Amino acid sequence: MSVFPSPRPAAGGPIIDFDPAACCLEIEGLSLAYGETPALRDLSLRVPRHRVTAFIGPSGCGKSTLLRALNRLHDLNDEVRLAGSIRLEGQDIHAPEVEVAELRRRVGMVFQAPNPFPMSIYDNVAFGLRLQGGMRKRQMDDIVEWALQSAALWDEVKERLGSSAWTLSGGQQQRLVIARTLAVRPEVLLLDEPASALDPISTLKIEELIRNLKSQLTLVLVTHNMQQAARVSDYTAFLQEGELVEYGATDTLFTNPRLSRTENYITGRMA
């Protein structure tokens, strides 16, 4: 049985706190607005290393917004205003010396709709490696194989690495995208509803993959599927209207949540 990072619940409160040494990401006082519309309000939480943390909450609660902030995807949107800090392994991701491309290599992202590039399976996975440059073919082959193995896709595609990525099924494409992200050795994998476009069996395969990956990475998952969060994550953060309402061990949150707001959401009750 793995040893969980030692959480320090604030005097039995609803927000679990982690020892910073055990955490990969530290979000402090994060507020974000799209123009005049606030999306995140003074949000603070720590994401433990090598665990799966899920963000759940109703539509518009800010969970995807929060996820995208973790690798500065909001830089692409001029209207976004941000305050507070996000640290990756102790380093402020908004510090002027940070190279955004490098940040996004370390903190990879998988989206809801699988988005393989219009090229072969091999080239998809090797894409990031080629960008980095200076790699011999044999080394690249090894990494591509490793990434596809890690994404539980190798056996299904090893005979046809040259075929177009679009010949794969939806579930396979999603795993290809994960392999592509893994190839550049990220520390964190962000997953925004990774299985909601997939059939039940592909979903279970992705969930199994997520569980297996946590030995190598830290995973943060946004999902509207409560049972998925319950199955897959170690810790769950419940957001509502841009605020962090409750954050704790998944097992506890789904059997005996601290706050009635959380209880109402996960049981499908009106407030």
Add this chain to the structure above:
Amino acid sequence: MDITSDIHNRHISRQFNQELEELKTHLMAMGGLVEKQVQDAVAALLDGDSALARHVVDNDRAVNDMQIKIDGECTQVLARRQPAASDLRLVLAVIRAASDLERIGDEASKIARNAIDLIDANNGSRGFVEVRMISEHVRRMVRDALTSFARFDTELALKLVHEDEEVDNEYQAAMRSLITFMMEDARSITPVLNLMWILRSLERIGDHANNLAEYVVYLVKGLDIRHTDPDDLDEQAITRKG
């Protein structure tokens, strides 16, 4: 966080509300039937009414059928709704409670069977005082347990958890007294044994009522206090509101 007994009718899905309410209603109905079985079994003994005793034995089938029906409904809720948090705890508590109620029903049936033997042998009313006392005690416990379930009342549940020890003491005292009877008069052994089985059944009913109380605490607070010594319970945590 605290939950109240009407929490289960606030789901966005009205059908789900209905399903959960029905679980509670059916459990209470089963509880009422079982209470009556215990009452009738003891009355049959004390009044020498073998017809009533036979009725209790026959009626046990109805109790068993109710357990099967409730279990089936709980299974459906689990399969269909994948309930979480207090909804999940309610379904689990109902499954467990139905099982304990069914066992109480069995004990009532045993009491009735033993009563029939005693009535047929016509051996007087020795030991009836003890039976009356313990039976009134455990019947009240069963009623209180069901009330605490209906009202999600952890204070009442906690009171019951402490009462189990009292019942055990009463039972031990009654047994000692009956053993004395047997030693005084060897001819009394057979009827006194019947009485001992009856007392044993009543003591078991008390245990089951205690279990029901534990399920109420689990349901309301999410705390599993089975197998915890009553003296070691964190009473504040259990009865605190909110």
